[in-house]
Amino acid sequence: MTATYRLQLRPEFGFADAEAVVPYLVRLGVSHLYLSPVTEARAGSTHGYDVVDHNRVSDALGGRGGFDRLAAACAEHGLGIVLDWVPNHAGVGPRNWAWQDVLAYGPHSEYASTFDVDWDPLKPGLRGKVLLPFLGAPYGEALDGGDIALAYDDGRFYATYYDDRFALSPATYAALLDAALPAHEREDVYFDLKDLADAYGGVAPGEVEKAEALRLRLLALADRADVAAGLASFEGGALHDLLERQAWRLASWKTAGHEINYRRFFDINGLVALRMEEPEVFWESHRLLGELLAMDAVHGVRVDHVDGMFDPAGYLEALRELGAQHVWVEKILGPGETLPDGWCTEGTTGYEVMNDLAHLGLDADGLAVLDRVWRRAVPDAEPWDETVYESKRIVMDTSLPGELVRLATGLNRISELDYRTRDFTLGGLREALVEVVAAFDRYRTYLPHDAAEARAVAGGAVARAKARNPAAEPSVYDFVERAVSGEAAEAAPPPLAERLWAWVGRFQQYTAPVAAKGVEDTAFYRYARLLALNEVGGEPDEGALPARDFHARNRERAGHFPLNLLATATHDHKRGEDTRARLVALAAVADDWGGAVEALDRATAGLVGARGPSALDRYVVLQTLAALWAPPPSQDAEAYRADLADRLWGYVQKAAREAKLSTSWINPDAAYERDLEAFTRSAVADESVADVLAPLAERLAALGLRHTLTQTVLKLTIPGVPDLYQGTERLDLSLVDPDNRRPVDYAERAATLDRLAPLLDRPAPDDVRDLLHTGEADAKPYVTARLLRLRRDRPALFEGDYRGVEVEGDGWVAFERAGGALAVVVPQTPDRPAPATVRLGGAAWTDALTGARVEAEGGAVSTDALPTSWAVLVRD
Incomplete structure (x- = not known):
């Protein structure tokens, strides 16, 4: 693989637009098109991660036909495709038919095990129901204000709230059809309508097959009668009584943190987690992906948020069975952390790089000076460790307390089963869990795999939590440590062990969103010593x-x-x-x-x-x-x-x-x-x-710009596969999304390649030197395209070994690859370092960027003798 090029698809830039860019990308020198999610997403989605149907290609992007044409164009030009796949969650809403089925039938739905819903939550009023926190106001206010209404569509009745709709239980259809009778009392269809209403009156909430059979009659009747004629009569108390009989409860979005009983992607109410650990869920939701992986042009998959999986290792093994040749995982590695042994993956998506x-x-x-400037500018700023701790606690208190209560309740119920632990209280266990999660130094552990590392991580977190809370009862923390580390599950008899392992899995799925929301989305915005970091x-x-x-x-x-x-x-x-x-x-x-x-x-x-x-x-x-x-x-x-x-x-x-x-x-x-x-x-x-x-x-x-060139040269020469984000072959002064997802002018970029073509084909040392050292706009595109083509034309130079090269002097980084056939020398810091001597393994070289010859007498070359500050040397 030469390099991947990431495209953010959206309704305004679909498969046809991507197809038009293919010739440019081939000229640039990349080998793979790396696409954002291509599956059907919520209406108007600008990113594709709110998937509503994993087995349908997005119509808004051009549908299956559009994707097939893009794949054919890629194959014709020798370009592979890497797909961004979203297995952790799905977008809820009108177009997610499986979710609507769960709303209609609750725990009786055949898709009830697809979504990670707790049907037996702590709050009695929610048992057998799913909380739907989608109202912009308190429930009573929305109901009395007329914002909640009823609707009929394609054989089903729904409650509606603006653009949202929620499937009603067929066991409640009888009242809706009875309300339509007065509008048809002088028509022949009246008796058919009455007969159908009576039939629905005999449907219990769990009688799915009976309800689905009646739906066929409802569809046929709707062609002759206005089955929705009486819906407007349901308002106020009558509407409330109807809604109370559903397998769900509408609520203000602000209730979500404390009472929501389905696992979400982080704290986003509209994204419900999927139970990919269930084999039938995996295979049912990956039918399309299996088809796409069988296409010649599709070479690999990028797995979104792998830490959301109950069993990441098992999920990756299943992907390999599905036919994925190359799999990358979106994974944030903590300090000193490496990917778990045995994962079926090529590696991460490169955040650590x-x-x-x-x-x-x-x-x-x-940097030491910047630290002092920061502390003078913001004198009340907390140290980083304290900032992370406080940020994680805030997230657990405000955004993710419901999941925490579920964990604490589960652990409390387990503790009650042993006379040695039954004195631990729910409140004590909850507080201990808060402190331990806040002290975690990485996203999660991966039990039952990598047990030794998991125990070290859990032990360290508990030790830090104890040190922060010297007045706390240590035995509670010891019990939590045994549970979190898997030791309790390993020692328990089979029935209890199964419950403990299930609890451990949920705990691991909780620490990841706490870290993401607490660190990336809170602490990063509180600690501003140097925003580059x-x-x-x-x-x-x-x-x-x-x-x-x-x-x-x-x-x-x-x-x-x-x-x-x-x-x-x-x-x-x-x-x-x-x-x-x-x-x-x-x-x-x-x-x-x-x-x-x-x-x-x-x-x-x-x-x-x-x-x-x-x-x-x-x-x-x-x-x-x-x-x-x-x-x-x-x-x-x-x-x-x-x-x-x-x-x-x-x-x-x-x-x-x-x-x-x-x-x-x-x-x-x-x-x-x-x-x-x-x-x-x-x-x-x-x-x-x-x-x-x-x-x-x-x-x-x-x-x-000097650091940009160093960064570009290193990314394109160190071990791994360079990934270019859309448009960043030119200077990119973007900020966080949505600023970093603005449209890219590919015509301008293609014109840049046209302008640079003579120099790219036959580099002239003086011209390249002027280009790189005068800060011209074409400096980065030139370096990018020149090195991509080198990777494409001479792949062996970028395979295999890597050796750091000795530098006599400060401020330079040098290394060799491919047994010394390639040497790279760049300035380490943005300023111009003093000249240094680099010890290379060969005597005669050609600089790939300038075309200039470089002689290294006795294997040594002064950085002053290099054509530019950035040298990519190929041994003659």
């Missing part, structure tokens, strides 16, 4: 990555996961790869940044309103603005600046709400956000801010 490249480029001394899978408190550690990680990947994806941008990134590069460069100008922050504080003092923004939010605005201020060389400065205020405000509002300190998604503070927006927009337009920022921003842009 994205963060390694950022930390590699940091100036260590400059606040990236998916990142550790913002870690320092510069030494070259020796970078080499060690590359050797590990080369030996164990040589096809691991190498990402520097994704659809989930917090900042685009070149925005991040400019922020990395802040460490190279840290003293100047410190002075600029003081000057900016003075310049913006009059922009602060009565309610805010807070010191944290001001620092986030200024740091982000410094990175974005200078437009890309290819873009008109006036047009870029005109769009900047809107883009920055969209990001800042999201950042403030995610931080949950001054405002939030669940409880937005309108007054605070007005002040925050005014500050943000005024900072972009204020001339005194521009006077301070402009010179520093120009330096950041120049230094950022």
Whole structure:
């Protein structure tokens, strides 16, 4: 595989549009088209992860025919396809027929085991029901206001709430049909309608076959009668009485955190989790994927949120049985964590690589200065560890308390079965679980696999939880540790062991969303020492990555996961790869940044309103603005600046709400956000801010481009498969979604390749040197296309071994691959390091970027003798 190229499909950019891009991608040099989800999603979906039918290709994207034409075009051009697959969850709603069946029949539905619903929750009123927290107001207010109504469609009755609809139980159809009788009392169809109403009156909630048979009569009758004629008569108390007889209960969306009884994707009410651990669920929901994998053009699968699986290892084995040749997992690795042994996967989607490249480029001394600047700017900022702890607790208290209660209740019931543990209280177990989950240093464990590692992780978390709570009863924590680590299940007799293993699985499915929501979606927005490090899978408190550690990680990947994806941008990134590069460069100008922050504080003092923004939010605005201020060389400065205020405000509002300190998604503070927006927009337009920022921003842009080139060269040469996110072959100064999912101008990119074609085909050293060192817009596209073509034409250079190369001097990174046939030398940090000597294994080389010859006398070459600061040397 040469490289993958990620496309974000959406109704405005479907299969036909992707097909039109195929020739360009082949010219660029990638080998695989990496598609966002292609399955049927909720109406209007802009990302495809809210799948409503896993066995149907999205009509909005062009349907099965459109996909087949795209696949044929890829096959014709020698381009493979990697599919993004979403097994953890499905979007609920009108178009998810399996979900609607569950709403109609409750636990009696044949799809009841498809969705992860707790039909026996702690609250008595919800037993045998599923809570539906989709109302924008309290239930009574929505009911009395007439927002909840009834409707008929295709043989079924529904309750409706704006665009949502919820299938009614056929056991309640009799009253609906009786209400339609007065409209037909003088018609012959009256007696048929009455007969059908009487028949439905004899249907019990669990009589699915009987109800489905009657549906055929209802369909036929609806052609002759208005079966919905009496629906409007149900309002107020009458409508409430009808709704109370359903296998579900409507509620305000704000009740979800505490009482929801189906597992969600994180805390998104509209995404219900699937029970992929059940073989029949797996095979039923993967029929389409099996068909697509049988196509010549489809070469692999990217598994979304593998940590949501009850048994990730088993799921990956099933995918291999289905016919998946290559499988990558979306997985965030904690510090020191590696993928579990035995997983059927090529590796991860590359978050860890994205963060390694950022930390590699940091100036260590400059980072220490940035730390002091941050603490002066935001004096009440907590240390990173404390920020993570508090953020996880907030998520468990506000977004995911219902799942926590389910875990605590389950463990309490288990403790009652043993006289040695029955004194543990529900409250005590809940609090211990909160502390242990908050102390987890990774997303999850994978019991019953990797037992030794799981016990070490659980033991460490419990030890940290005990240390934080010295007054707590230690025996409760010891019991939790035995449960979480699997020791209790291993020692229990079979019936109890089964319950314990089921509990352990649910616990593992809980720590992952707590980590995601607590760290990525809360702590990352509270800790702003250097925003370049606040990236998916990142550790913002870690320092510069030494070259020796970078080499060690590359050797590990080369030996164990040589096809691991190498990402520097994704659809989930917090900042685009070149925005991040400019922020990395802040460490190279840290003293100047410190002075600029003081000057900016003075310049913006009059922009602060009565309610805010807070010191944290001001620092986030200024740091982000410094990175974005200078437009890309290819873009008109006036047009870029005109769009900047809107883009920055969209990001800042999201950042403030995610931080949950001054405002939030669940409880937005309108007054605070007005002040925050005014500050943000005024900072972009204020001339005194521009006077301070402009010179520093120009330096950041120049230094950022240098780091961009280093990052690009490394991504395209280290072990693994480079993954390009759509459009990022050119400079990408995007922010978090939706900013990073804006349309891509492929005509412009194709024109760039046309313009660069002579140089790409026959590099002229002087011309390439000028291109790379003068900051031109074509520098990144040139390096990207040139190295992609090298990978395509000389694949053996990028296979097999990896060896870090000795460098006499500081500030450079060098390595060899393919037994010394390829050598790469790049500056480690964005600034220009002092000359150094690199010890290579050969004497005569050709630089792939410039075409220049490089002589290494005695195997040594000075970096001054290299054609440019970025050398990709092929041994003659």
